[in-house]
Amino acid sequence: MAQKATTSAPIAVPAQPRAQERAGEYVAVQRSSAGHVFGRILFWLVLVVIVIYTLFPFYWAIVSSITPDSQLFNTPASYWPEKIDWSHYEYVLRNNDFLQALWNSTVVSVATVALSLLIGAFAAYALGRFKFRGRTIGLYVILSMTMFPSVAILGSLFLMIRGDWLLPTPNLYNTKTALVITYLTFTLPFTVWVLTNFFKSMPGELEEAALVDGAGPFRVFWQILLPLALPGLVTTGLLAFIAAWNEFLFALTFTNDYSARTVQVAISQFAGRSQFELAYGNKMAAAVLVTLPLIVLVLIFQRKILAGLTAGAIKG
Amino acid sequence: MEAGIEVAPLPTPVSRPRRPWSPPETAVGRARERFAWLLIFPSLLVVLVVAVYPLINTFYLSLTNKRLGSLREVRFVGLQNYQDLFSDSLWNSSIWHTIVFTVFSVGFETVLGMGIALVINSNFKGRGIVRASMLVPWAIPTVVSATMWQWMYQDVFGVVNDLLVYRLHILPAKVAWMANPATALPAIIAVDVWKTTPFMALLLLAGLQLIPGDVYEASTVDGANKWQQFWQITLPLVRPALLVALIFRTLDAFRVFDVIFVMKTYAPETMTVAVYTRQKLIDLQRLGAGSAAAVIIFLIILVLVVLYTRLVRVEEA
Numbered sequence: 001m002a003q004k005a006t007t008s009a010p011i012a013v014p015a016q017p018r019a020q021e022r023a024g025e026y027v028a029v030q031r032s033s034a035g036h037v038f039g040r041i042l043f044w045l046v047l048v049v050i051v052i053y054t055l056f057p058f059y060w061a062i063v064s065s066i067t068p069d070s071q072l073f074n075t076p077a078s079y080w081p082e083k084i085d086w087s088h089y090e091y092v093l094r095n096n097d098f099l100q101a102l103w104n105s106t107v108v109s110v111a112t113v114a115l116s117l118l119i120g121a122f123a124a125y126a127l128g129r130f131k132f133r134g135r136t137i138g139l140y141v142i143l144s145m146t147m148f149p150s151v152a153i154l155g156s157l158f159l160m161i162r163g164d165w166l167l168p169t170p171n172l173y174n175t176k177t178a179l180v181i182t183y184l185t186f187t188l189p190f191t192v193w194v195l196t197n198f199f200k201s202m203p204g205e206l207e208e209a210a211l212v213d214g215a216g217p218f219r220v221f222w223q224i225l226l227p228l229a230l231p232g233l234v235t236t237g238l239l240a241f242i243a244a245w246n247e248f249l250f251a252l253t254f255t256n257d258y259s260a261r262t263v264q265v266a267i268s269q270f271a272g273r274s275q276f277e278l279a280y281g282n283k284m285a286a287a288v289l290v291t292l293p294l295i296v297l298v299l300i301f302q303r304k305i306l307a308g309l310t311a312g313a314i315k316g
Numbered sequence: 317m318e319a320g321i322e323v324a325p326l327p328t329p330v331s332r333p334r335r336p337w338s339p340p341e342t343a344v345g346r347a348r349e350r351f352a353w354l355l356i357f358p359s360l361l362v363v364l365v366v367a368v369y370p371l372i373n374t375f376y377l378s379l380t381n382k383r384l385g386s387l388r389e390v391r392f393v394g395l396q397n398y399q400d401l402f403s404d405s406l407w408n409s410s411i412w413h414t415i416v417f418t419v420f421s422v423g424f425e426t427v428l429g430m431g432i433a434l435v436i437n438s439n440f441k442g443r444g445i446v447r448a449s450m451l452v453p454w455a456i457p458t459v460v461s462a463t464m465w466q467w468m469y470q471d472v473f474g475v476v477n478d479l480l481v482y483r484l485h486i487l488p489a490k491v492a493w494m495a496n497p498a499t500a501l502p503a504i505i506a507v508d509v510w511k512t513t514p515f516m517a518l519l520l521l522a523g524l525q526l527i528p529g530d531v532y533e534a535s536t537v538d539g540a541n542k543w544q545q546f547w548q549i550t551l552p553l554v555r556p557a558l559l560v561a562l563i564f565r566t567l568d569a570f571r572v573f574d575v576i577f578v579m580k581t582y583a584p585e586t587m588t589v590a591v592y593t594r595q596k597l598i599d600l601q602r603l604g605a606g607s608a609a610a611v612i613i614f615l616i617i618l619v620l621v622v623l624y625t626r627l628v629r630v631e632e633a
Contacts, residue, residue, distance in 0.1 A: 050446070054453055054510075057461065061464045075473060077473070138356055145367045148371070151610060151613060155374060155598075156371070157366070158598065160369075165369075188362055218351075246458060249594070264459040268577075278470075280470070284463075287463055298452075299451070
């Protein structure tokens with residue numbers, strides 16, 4: 001069944017073209033200038049469409065967030081802001097619930113990243129640099145966590161968080177701690193995987209020289225490998241931060257007020273001052289505030305992120 | 317849990333021979349091995365506590381009548397929850413919606429993503445800017461993009477209706493995209509396609525850039541046109557990147573929750589299996605019944621992973 005797929009040769013040899021076709025191609029190249037210009041115009045047109053398609057929704061969120069309500073609900077709509085109005089941002093930034101949610105998200109994401117980098121770097125060092133029995137199985141067990149759906153463990157985690165399981169743990173419902181612990185289910189495997197590849201790719205000589213000089217494996221790790229792994233740590237840390245910052249299902253399920261509610265949940269429940277008001281201006285201001293830091297980070301680190309993502313995906 | 321990576325047998329008998337592991341002979345070797353286990357221990361502990369145990373517990377719960385916040389005695393009910401699940405028309409329609417969502421969103425993302433990757437792969441001024449702009453939808457949190465699109469789909473003041481009715485004159489009248497049960501799911505699929513296509517394009521672009529240019533030059537000399545080049549050179553060569561991207565996207569799409577929940581909460585016409593499961597587990601507090609749904613989702617994903625890993629193995633062999 002599946003084997004069929006491979007039998008096709010990786011590079012199929014193109015069929016030999018007939019002579020006329022080649023001649024035709026040649027003529028086409030000769031009188032190309034008009035066709036060439038047309039092709040270039042078409043190419044740039046496609047490119048513009050692609051860029052508008054990818055950027056327009058966020059552009060629209062920004063425009064809506066700085067348009068006063070009196071114009072926001074005009075039809076037909078205006079596609080660029082006529083005057084800039086900050087009242088939606090003022091409303092959002094004076095909203096204590098939103099600010100608290102921003103703080104919660106920051107604490108949870110930073111703690112998740114720190115914890116998964118610390119734990120993950122140890123494991124990745126062992127998996128990437130040591131040969132031992134069970135190494136492959138260990139790697140696969142950790143990696144397999146990325147594959148399974150978080151909704152599959154939602155109920156059990158809910159019970160554990162409330163202290164209803166094998167061990168007498170405190171009730172962590174509606175705490176940031178609960179979110180940090182559960183977020184490790186998706187940040188840790190990813191961190192281990194990318195860092196393992198990173199450690200594997202380092203030259204062995206440095207480590208050997210240090211070992212010969214009498215440094216223990218722990219010192220080798222802290223003083224030689226970890227500094228070298230810094231770029232990898234930055235990339236994985238950033239990707240883990242984005243994943244934690246964007247998480248919704250656990251945050252929605254394991255919190256019930258603003259002592260732990262994250263910004264994603266806050267946005268999804270953002271309403272106007274009254275039940276009947278369309279609060280889209282405020283919602284868009286909140287959306288922009290939550291997204292802008294991410295976009296800035298992503299654009300600064302875009303090369304590293306692309307490398308990290310493709311390493312995770314293509315080698316995976 | 318082992319996600320099929322271990323389970324999947326090697327397809328061909330003539331694969332690389334496994335080197336038998338031999339125990340380290342020296343004291344240093346043994347110490348290194350102990351040290352390695354020490355390093356890996358915290359990660360394994362986390363995995364055991366927050367992933368393996370909850371998963372096993374989900375299997376167990378699915379065989380009981382446990383409810384959240386209820387003190388009544390938990391009874392073992394065998395496969396009753398599974399029987400109830402498959403006779404629940406809401407569950408069956410959730411499965412159908414999930415399949416529709418997965419097939420259409422992954423399908424569109426792949427085709428569009430491939431098209432965009434091919435366009436960006438050519439050399440032009442400003443390519444870096446275009447590539448950076450592709451990262452924007454990916455960086456936007458799903459909840460935020462769902463909220464943005466909810467506003468764009470708004471029936472009276474939304475920009476989608478404005479564009480289609482007043483500017484492009486494609487539609488004669490405004491459509492209530494979200495409220496109309498017939499358009500809600502396609503509209504949500506469009507949101508997912510928008511958010512994920514650029515990511516797909518970037519993954520495929522990375523694959524395209526591994527193809528050496530002289531392959532194309534050679535085939536141009538041989539008279540192959542662009543279309544033939546795409547089917548006979550590009551596609552086979554990006555196949556590994558394409559397969560991996562497809563795996564990740566299919567698994568993601570199948571467990572879709574955020575975009576659906578933010579845009580339509582528990583509306584039956586767009587309910588997917590993950591949304592159904594959360595409602596059963598948390599809102600209806602039926603841990604037993606909800607866990608049965610969770611187990612089914614897990615098993616379906618497991619089957620997908622096994623199939624895909626076999627496929628990738630075959631590709632590699």
